[in-house]
Amino acid sequence: MLIGVPQEIKIGETRVSMTPSLCRRCVKLGAKVLVEKNAGVSAGFTDAEYRAAGAQITNSARKVWREADMILKVKEPLPAEYDLMRPGQTIFTYLHLAAGPELAKVLLRKRILGIAYETVEGVDGSYPLLKPMSQIAGRLSIQIGAYRLQSQLGGSGVLLGGIPGAMPGHVVVIGAGNSGAHAVQMAVGMGARVTVLDVDTRKLEALDAEYRGRVVTLMSNPANIETEVADADLLIGAVLIPAAKAPIVVTRRMVKKMRPGSAIVDIAIDQGGCIETIRPTSHEKPTYLEHGVVHYAVPNMPALVGRTSTIGLTQATEPFVALLVQKGIERALNEHRGLAAGVNTRDGRITCEAVAKALGYA
Ligand SMILES: NC(=O)c1ccc[n+]([C@@H]2O[C@H](COP(=O)([O-])OP(=O)(O)OC[C@H]3O[C@@H](n4cnc5c(N)ncnc54)[C@H](O)[C@@H]3O)[C@@H](O)[C@H]2O)c1
Known part of the structure; x- marks a missing residue:
């Protein structure tokens, strides 16, 4: 699996979806990681650290989106990123679709497998990534x-x-x-x-x-x-x-x-x-x-403290990212109900009931 880590483009965003240590773990588990140049800089992580952890660095966001099987992000894709999404691609990030009808339409049109951090569930029904x-x-x-x-x-x-x-x-x-x-x-x-x-x-x-x-x-x-x-x-x-x-x-x-x-x-x-x-x-x-x-x-208030937020976010996403790499996306979703609860869009349909209701699809 090739994981793409683009630089976040939301105004004032300073977080990055992968630390060098998570990168190292993914590479050890057999993934390839493609990180956009300077993606981690505002959270205090240099390109050299990602390289040392086994990532490839590119200065092209387009290349990251075009080549990745799974895009790992922090914030929801913004309009400038809509055209970059590859049909059928998996995107694992915060999506907040109930407040984003336009993004929802794009994800459906491009048949994106959208796994939303905010609806991934822990064993006790909590929301560990939120x-x-x-x-x-x-x-x-x-x-x-x-x-x-x-x-x-x-x-x-x-x-x-x-x-x-x-x-x-x-x-x-x-x-x-x-x-x-x-x-x-x-x-x-x-x-x-x-x-x-x-x-x-x-x-x-x-x-x-x-x-x-x-x-x-x-x-x-x-x-x-x-x-x-x-x-x-x-x-x-x-x-x-x-x-x-x-x-x-x-x-x-x-x-x-x-x-x-x-x-x-x-x-x-x-x-x-x-x-x-x-x-x-x-x-x-x-x-x-x-x-x-x-x-x-x-x-995106946590962007005010990009370092703490990146560490907090990635230590919560790490087990799920590792699972997706280890088992592959389909098997991971089949075997882990909590991760499957994160799926908001798939094959051109909204699969999360609350989101479908909020957007008038239900
Ligand atoms: N702005 C940001 O940067 C930012 C960052 C992180 C989280 N958030 C958002 O903050 C919000 C809260 O997240 P959370 O993790 O604290 O949620 P949570 O589920 O832990 O807590 C929400 C609380 O709201 C209560 N609630 C529901 N309806 C209510 C009502 N009518 N009156 C009073 N309380 C009610 C629930 O009982 C629950 O205790 C979410 O929308 C989350 O996405 C925003």
Whole structure:
């Protein structure tokens, strides 16, 4: 099998889908690896390291796409890459198709075997390839939010930790999963007042037990959300319904009631966002102001910390990549149900029910 590792082209992206150590393992297992020149540089990996690990380097993205049996990527293919895909090729990457109808059409037209990181399942039904990036995005959301609250940037001028004698900032996190729980951890660490809401009581119970009253846990329903959002200095959107478009849990009316200069970080933007006023932004222009509230919605937040994110991502993908190389794609998918759950498109059809529903194919 020839694995192609193209350089990521999404604005501000710094991650790469394969480290030299994963490359070495794939080569040992019998694969050939073709890496685009400088693909790993922004994550701190040089072409020389990939060469030493057995990869071939090319300065042509076209060659990588044309020759690879399997393209290993980080972010979903962008329009500039649509023409490069070879019909029938396998692409293993984040796809986020529920929020990407155009990409879905291309994958169907080209009969791509699209295996989406975000729907690959662990034995316990968890999403092991989503987890590390969600942890990173959750942690980053608080440092980004704290920064955006600064007066000079148009924020309300609230210091999340406060000082003795002055109220700390109020951080409201909606969704207590991987990203939400890590946002809570950082917010508590900074000394903020923290409220977290979820529809899953087990998630709330776990956080309640962990923080012993230091964090307020609330059932996520419209009444609770409305009250908490109105008092939030920093609102974090962290909900997920696997593979589906994110539900809108915060309405425009609620955003209008927030204090001027308060901030929203909608981590769930890659699935469409869970706040009515949100639209995707990029690392080049990460925020916009609406109803006096700062909105941040970058779909590839982990790119801010490319080194940590690349290590986190590839240590999660490694067992699956190794399986695909060792057994071959068909056998690996037949024998590993969790990996098979990652298949979103195949032979011109959408094979993931939630994605098909979200895009109106079901
Ligand atoms: N922007 C980025 O750079 C970035 C990076 C990583 C992950 N993400 C995205 O962040 C989102 C969250 O991922 P995760 O790994 O934390 O998911 P997760 O499954 O671990 O957690 C999601 C939580 O949302 C809860 N939820 C569902 N509906 C809800 C509702 N109506 N109200 C409150 N809570 C609700 C679930 O019960 C669950 O606890 C996903 O869309 C993921 O793709 C974005």
